[in-house]
Amino acid sequence: MAKIKVAVLGASGYSGEELIRLLLRHENCDISIITSRQNAGTRIGEVFPRFSDSDLIFSAPDAGEIAKKADVAFLALPHGLASEFAVPLLKKGVKVIDLSADFRIKDTAIYKKYYKDEHPSPSLLKDAVYGLPERYRDKIRNASLIACPGCYPTSIILPLAPLLENKIVSPENIVIxxxxxxxxxxxxxxxxxxxPECNESMRAYAVSGHRHLPEIEQELHAAANCEVRINFIPHLIPVNRGINSTIVASPAGKFSRENIESAYRNAYSKEKFVRVLPYGRQPDTKYVTMTNFCDIGFTFDEHTGRLIINSCIDNLSKGASGQAIQCMNISFGFEETAGLL
Ligand SMILES: NC(=O)c1ccc[n+]([C@@H]2O[C@H](COP(=O)([O-])OP(=O)(O)OC[C@H]3O[C@@H](n4cnc5c(N)ncnc54)[C@H](OP(=O)(O)O)[C@@H]3O)[C@@H](O)[C@H]2O)c1
Known part of the structure; x- marks a missing residue:
């Protein structure tokens, strides 16, 4: 199979670095262009010594140049910038895989409320497919614009959606x-x-109204087929990578341990990157960091009658760049695990 040409925009950032790490060993891809304004003209090995064997040189992002050199472009840029590149690249027939929040939220009023700005290109929203392969694989296959989920949302939607969909947990009073x-x-x-500000310390932040909240609720709403309002409380912890989400939910009509196991089996037994642990086991970030796996564990707390679900991912892999490459693999008909296992 001929190799495709890949552009990485925002290649000097953390998710850009992770994209390059994974793409360099991907047998179906050649990286043809990497961008960074601050490092334009610099060899990648000077910025990231781990890539000192590579001849790649950063250039300033220029949509015209990228369109000449790439079949697909990953946008690993801060939110608000994606459409500046997505619009011209899509016009030239380049597939766009955006890691930012710009095309995830379908309602422009909600985007404005949380991102404090008008949506930069509402007309593209109808074409954007939410890049969570375990839920939208068929749509991803035919999409030209893929909006990769946020890291926290990935860690929450994967464990919760099958249980809401099957009326096993209640859409009310979910705390995460x-x-x-x-x-x-x-x-x-x-x-x-x-x-020194975050080492040996932990803090909650954005406890009411984190930017990932509307994205999580949008996808849980789609699964439950009704409005879902959650408490989502993110914390910063002193590790480089990894997310651990603890979800507390109340039973609904079809609640039973067998139904939970069966819902997870139906959703994930054929999925390569979601591992459901035996009942009562809690996942650990160290077994998913540097991988594209999402590990899920669940336990029923008889004391309160509530279900406790735990999930772990690597924020830079299944939460960002690994998932983006999984979407590319689906979109170009490669083995879905290519470059990721
Ligand atoms: N970090 C994560 O765990 C994670 C997880 C999921 C999704 N994401 C999303 O992925 C995107 C990238 O995140 P990140 O953490 O990798 O960011 P980052 O480390 O801050 O890197 C941002 C990159 O964008 C470039 N950039 C910044 N402003 C730019 C501009 N105006 N025009 C062109 N390029 C610009 C930067 O290089 P120059 O300044 O040199 O141009 C840099 O290469 C964000 O939208 C983020 O929300 C991140």
Whole structure:
């Protein structure tokens, strides 16, 4: 099979670095262009010594140049910028896989409420497919614009959606505490994320109205077929990568351990990247970091009559770049696990 040409925009950031790490060993791809404004003209090995064998050189992002050199472009850019590149690239027939939030939320009023700006290109929203392969594989296959889910949403939608869909847990009073490593904040200098500010400490943040909340609720609503309002409480923890989400939910009409196991079996027994642990086992971030796996465990707490679900992913892999490559594999008809196992 001929190799495809791949562009990585925002290649000097954490998810860009992870895309390059995975793409360099992907047998169906050649990286043809990598962008960074601040590092334009610099060999990648000077910025990331792990790639010192590579001849890749950063260039400033230029949609015209990218369209000449790429079949697919990954946009690993801050939110609000995607359409600046997506619009011209899509016009030239380049597939776009966006890692930012720009095309995830279907309702522009909700986008404005949480991202404090008008949506930059509402006309593209109808074409954008939410890039969660375990739920939207068929749509991803035919999409030209793929909106990869956020890291926290991936860790929450995968364990909760099958249980809401099958009326096993109630859509009401769901509480989710998520813990994320510091790379989730990106590779930039920002006081709260400096080593002495977050090492040996943990803090909750954006406890009411985190930007991932509407995306999570949009997808849980689709699964439950009714409005779902959750408490989503993210925490910053002193590790580089990894997310651990603890979800507490109340039983609904079809609640039983057998029904939970059967719902997960139906949803994930054929999935390569979702592992449901035996009843009562809790996942551990160290077994998913540097992988594209999502590990899920669940336990019924008889004391309160509530279900406790735990899930772990690597925010930079299944939560970002690994998932983006999984989407590319589906979209180009490659083995879905190519470059990821
Ligand atoms: N980090 C995660 O765990 C994670 C998980 C899921 C999704 N995401 C999403 O993925 C995207 C990238 O996140 P990240 O954490 O990798 O960010 P990052 O580490 O801050 O990197 C951002 C990249 O974008 C480039 N960039 C910044 N402003 C730009 C501009 N105006 N025009 C062109 N390029 C620009 C930067 O390089 P220059 O400044 O040199 O141009 C850099 O390469 C974000 O939308 C984020 O929300 C991140």
């Amino acid at each position: 505490n998520s813990m994320s490593g510091v790379s989730g904040a990106g590779r930039k200098v920002d006081l709260p994320y400096l080593f």
